[in-house]
Amino acid sequence: xxxxxxxxxxxxxxxxxxxxxxxxxxxxxxxxxxxxxxxxxxxxxxxxxxxxxxxxxxxxxxxxxxxxxxxxxxxxxxxxxxxxxxxxxxxxxxxxxxxxxxxxxxxxxxxxxxxxxxxxxxxxxxxxxxxxxxxxxxxxxxxxxxxxxxxxxxx
Amino acid sequence: xxxxxxxxxxxxxxxxxxxxxxxxxxxxxxxxxxxxxxxxxxxxxxxxxxxxxxxxxxxxxxxxxxxxxxxxxxxxxxxxxxxxxxxxxxxxxxxxxxxxxxxxxxxxxxxxxxxxxxxxxxxxxxxxxxxxxxx
Numbered sequence: 001x002x003x004x005x006x007x008x009x010x011x012x013x014x015x016x017x018x019x020x021x022x023x024x025x026x027x028x029x030x031x032x033x034x035x036x037x038x039x040x041x042x043x044x045x046x047x048x049x050x051x052x053x054x055x056x057x058x059x060x061x062x063x064x065x066x067x068x069x070x071x072x073x074x075x076x077x078x079x080x081x082x083x084x085x086x087x088x089x090x091x092x093x094x095x096x097x098x099x100x101x102x103x104x105x106x107x108x109x110x111x112x113x114x115x116x117x118x119x120x121x122x123x124x125x126x127x128x129x130x131x132x133x134x135x136x137x138x139x140x141x142x143x144x145x146x147x148x149x150x151x152x153x154x155x
Numbered sequence: 156x157x158x159x160x161x162x163x164x165x166x167x168x169x170x171x172x173x174x175x176x177x178x179x180x181x182x183x184x185x186x187x188x189x190x191x192x193x194x195x196x197x198x199x200x201x202x203x204x205x206x207x208x209x210x211x212x213x214x215x216x217x218x219x220x221x222x223x224x225x226x227x228x229x230x231x232x233x234x235x236x237x238x239x240x241x242x243x244x245x246x247x248x249x250x251x252x253x254x255x256x257x258x259x260x261x262x263x264x265x266x267x268x269x270x271x272x273x274x275x276x277x278x279x280x281x282x283x284x285x286x287x288x289x290x
Contacts (some may be wrong), residue, residue, distance in 0.1 A: 026273055057219075057272060058279045131247040132282045141275050147254045 022074045026144065032053050033144025035117045040143060041074050054142050059083065062138045072100040078118075078135045093117035093135040116145070172265055173213050174222070179261045184208075184252060193288040200245055204252055207241075217266060222273040223280075234281065249279060 026033040034040040050066045060082035067075040073096060080091040096109060096117050106154060109117050118133050130136060140147060184204060194200045208227045223229065228238030241249075253274055256262055262270050 031266070056279065057275050059278070098220050132278075134279070134282055137278050137282055138252075141271075141278075146258060147250050 027147055028141070028144040030142045030144070036145070037097045040145065041069065041071070041099055045069060045074070052142075054138075056138065057142065060134075060138070062142065064139070064142070067094070070102070072102040073098040073105075076139070078139060080134060080138055082134075091134050091138075093133070095135060109134065114125055116140075172217065172263060173212055174214065174263055174266050174270065175208070175256070175260050176263050179208070179212070179256070182256075182259060182261055182272055194244055198244055202249060202250060203241070203245060207249070208252075216270055219269060219272045219276055222269070222277060226263075226277065227282070228277075238281070246278070246281050 014079045026123070032048055034044055037127045043064045054062045054064075056062065060080055062078065065077040065079075067077055069075075076097070078091070078093050078095050078096045082089045082091075096113075098105065098109075098113065098115050098121065100115070105113060108119070116136070116139065117130065118135055139145070158241060207226060210227065211222055214221050214225045226238070226241075226242055228234060234242060257270075
């Protein structure tokens with residue numbers, strides 16, 4: 001089931017649902033919550049910016065840069081920094097949000113791919129690694145997306 | 156200390172707001188044991204997951220800190236043995252189960268922001284620090 005939510009419904013605030021035209025856009029502490037990849041592609045990054053930065057509760061700093069966005073998919077570069085035990089830890093991934101297969105997808109994401117997938121996963125299709133990668137967690141938390149939407153796809 | 160009067164004793168107690176909505180107990184958790192990948196039988200993944208949810212549901216004063224305490228996974232800021240086992244085997248399953256609970260509307264609406272913060276804190280406490288950073 002697809003939920004059609006107009007971009008204008010992104011207004012709202014402080015963690016409370018925003019009402020627009022009878023449709024509700026929830027928000028997290030970081031901004032609008034997107035319901036699935038289609039919703040993300042259609043409505044995120046429509047404010048003209050290409051870079052978004054966030055500081056999560058654990059103090060890690062994340063920067064998401066929109067590389068490209070087409071009807072079928074969006075590509076976002078995620079960079080994170082976190083200080084633990086006096087040591088700076090860095091994370092970097094290209095994250096692909098795919099709703100419709102795009103030309104050459106198998107070469108980039110493998111024959112079986114997730115609708116939200118990090119580029120530098122060591123083992124293709126390893127759900128454990130996909131779900132617990134800090135870059136993936138950060139994306140899901142910041143954009144309020146549900147891991148259940150991160151479905152398997154076959155090209 | 157002033158003794159309680161009869162009237163005070165019969166003051167209606169403030170209703171406790173639980174984390175999960177009524178019906179969550181009946182909700183069939185996905186088969187956690189094989190949700191992400193097969194676990195050893197003695198791991199009892201589904202039992203551990205349900206026990207965790209019970210501990211969270213029984214928290215009286217709900218806050219991110221009290222929920223983190225209720226997990227029983229931390230000694231101070233460090234993961235204890237129980238937490239390390241959970242991290243090794245059940246963290247992805249918890250991520251999925253929590254998403255199911257959200258999707259099914261089983262998280263109390265008034266607790267949603269606390270829940271999101273708790274989930275973020277727990278996932279990142281377990282996922283970020285011990286993981287090998289990107290080369």
